[in-house]
Amino acid sequence: MIGRRTAGRVLRALHLRPRPTPPWVVAEPHPDRPRPLDDIRLFCIIGAWMEADVIGATVKNALTQGCERVFIVDNDSADDTVAEAVAAGAVLAERFSTEKYDEVKRLDIMNGVVRTVSEAEGAEHIWWLWLDADEFPHGPRGMTIREYLTGLDRRFRVVGSRFINHFPEAEPAYIPGFHPLEFQPLCEEHRVGCQLGHRKHSLQRFDRSGPEILSDRGFHRATSRERPLREPTEAIFLHHFPYRDRDVTRRRLSMLCATDNSGETRVQGGDDAADGMVPRFETLDAVYRGDWARVRNYRFESEYSTARPGLWADLADATELVPKRWYSADELDIAAREFRRQRRGA
Secondary structure (H helix, E strand, O other): OOOHHHHHHHHHHOOOOOOOOOOOEEEEOOOOOOOEOOOOOEEEEEEEOOOOOOHHHHHHHHHHOOOOEEEEEEOOOOOOHHHHHHHOOOEEEEEOOOOOOOHHHHHHHHHHHHHHHHHHHOOOEEEEEEEEOOEEEEOOOOOOHHHHHHOOEOOOOEEEEEEEEEEOOOOOOOOOOOOHHHOOOEEEEEOOOOOOOOOEEEEEEEEOOOOOEEEOHHHOOEEEOOOOEEEEOOOEEEEEOOOOOHHHHHHHHHHHHOOOOOOOOOOOOOOOOHHHHHHHHHOHHHHHHOOHHHOEEEEEOOEEEEOOOEEHHHOOOHHHOOOOOOOOHHHHHHHHHHHHHHHHHO
């Protein structure tokens, strides 16, 4: 009697059964004798909406991590998001307007910016760092992202991210202009996504002579005629800070998730982006009082996870605990003292 696997191979050889579709990405260890690119180009693209409090620091962090240029795609923010980003060194690539949060349109525009800029640049290869405005990446083993990519074998066109979700624990929850990690060491790692548990794949490489890579919703995955794409087993770190100052965070999430006079919300039901935003809004008070059992994070399959935060120091090697900063310890100390002075005055 022919075994099931043997029968399957026979049917595929006779073209009577289609071959299984390969995964979009596979992980491989870094070779002992890598062939890195001769010249590393690293650009960054950030999608933003109403995030004036944090976008300047996001841009500064991307530049500090070695990005040559930072491009902003803004969903018609009514606050100073664009002005703060440009002041920090970014370029406004495109501004678009929607009545609803539209992740498909956002990704179409961002992919278009990456394509247009890359083709105009004339380089054979350009690494792109894809970020939301509240995401702060850095390389492994104490390296910047640029330093990490400098030694990466050229076979890899995608790099996964260890996704670290942070929570406020004390005041100040955040002071604009600084790395949020200074204020929020409380966090948890979300291990879901590819075979290595990389929730996002924030680094994707444009190749002039290779098939295009298109980033998918949330930068979790990508599509390409090159299938599977290859990623190294060693990931970068991606710190996510959705909770900053309580009032600022509540105001922004209310604009996204609270119903208006017609009973509608800006986030659309069924949109995968709503899976993160709506529970964040509904359990916001629990976050700021540290009632972790009542905090809903992200939907994993059919259920939402509750928060179980620990310390960042318990997740990383000693060389990775303090990413490269763009300010001095004295500047941070002065800002913290000014924050406390203002709070006493209020």
